[in-house]
Amino acid sequence: MKIALMDSGIGLLAAAAAVRRLRPDAALVLSSDPDGMPWGPRTTDDLTTRALAVARVAAAHRPDALIVACNTASVHTLPALRAELEPAVPVIGTVPAIKPAAAGGGPVAIWATPATTGSPYQRGLIRDFAGSVDVTEVPCPGLADAVQHADEDAVDRAVAAAAALTPADVRAVVLGCTHYELVAERIRAAVQRPGRPPVRLYGSADAVAAQALRRTGVPADPAAPPSTDLTVILSGREAALPTAALTYAEGRLLAAAAATR
Numbered sequence: 395m396k397i398a399l400m401d402s403g404i405g406l407l408a409a410a411a412a413v414r415r416l417r418p419d420a421a422l423v424l425s426s427d428p429d430g431m432p433w434g435p436r437t438t439d440d441l442t443t444r445a446l447a448v449a450r451v452a453a454a455h456r457p458d459a460l461i462v463a464c465n466t467a468s469v470h471t472l473p474a475l476r477a478e479l480e481p482a483v484p485v486i487g488t489v490p491a492i493k494p495a496a497a498g499g500g501p502v503a504i505w506a507t508p509a510t511t512g513s514p515y516q517r518g519l520i521r522d523f524a525g526s527v528d529v530t531e532v533p534c535p536g537l538a539d540a541v542q543h544a545d546e547d548a549v550d551r552a553v554a555a556a557a558a559l560t561p562a563d564v565r566a567v568v569l570g571c572t573h574y575e576l577v578a579e580r581i582r583a584a585v586q587r588p589g590r591p592p593v594r595l596y597g598s599a600d601a602v603a604a605q606a607l608r609r610t611g612v613p614a615d616p617a618a619p620p621s622t623d624l625t626v627i628l629s630g631r632e633a634a635l636p637t638a639a640l641t642y643a644e645g646r647l648l649a650a651a652a653a654t655r
Contacts, residue, residue: 397459398455405571424624458612484610490569501561533556534555542638
């Protein structure tokens with residue numbers, strides 16, 4: 395089995411590591427667009443052009459499924475990607491985990507990029523899935539870029555700024571950008587207030603990985619012998635995992651398996 399993942403940058407690491415945990419024997423293709431990131435500020439037409447280019451390179455490796463491990467691309471380009479690739483390659487989008495977060499009761503905060511915060515898309519998800527739960531939308535300017543470049547000081551500043559906008563009584567935080575999942579524990583520490591119940595974080599990686607397996611009809615098998623087949627594509631060029639990716643546990647997990655080849 396082969397699973398491809400696409401994103402503007404290394405935000406796809408979280409979903410790739412989730413696939414690896416569910417099916418260690420799956421070959422992985424990681425296709426990203428560091429030359430064109432960030433995708434958030436781009437027009438829909440420009441974003442669609444870039445996303446299609448990234449997806450086509452991944453599809454050329456004949457994967458059994460393609461995970462769009464990017465909230466922005468899932469919002470704006472999923473219909474175009476599916477129109478071109480399906481049914482030959484099932485395309486799985488990424489949706490912020492607002493529904494499960496709200497199901498646990500509020501208050502809930504949604505951390506997302508400035509382009510997504512307050513967008514009709516996100517407001518629609520809140521309306522459809524959060525019901526009467528108190529939801530605060532928290533913009534996180536610069537956080538995805540800081541994670542992408544593994545800039546520790548910039549991550550700390552961006553997380554602290556977003557935490558200052560997060561109500562002290564939140565019970566759950568939705569990570570509305572795949573990059574944020576790579577620094578989840580730093581976010582948890584920033585929003586946890588003394589004397590308050592533990593704050594739960596809700597990412598999308600595990601759910602997206604499970605959905606990819608469902609679409610391929612292959613059951614999870616965490617005990618399967620690990621594959622060493624990892625292909626990394628950066629703006630159309632095959633390469634090694636970026637150095638910044640190795641800063642994160644998810645990147646090191648993938649690199650360790652590939653190193654045994």
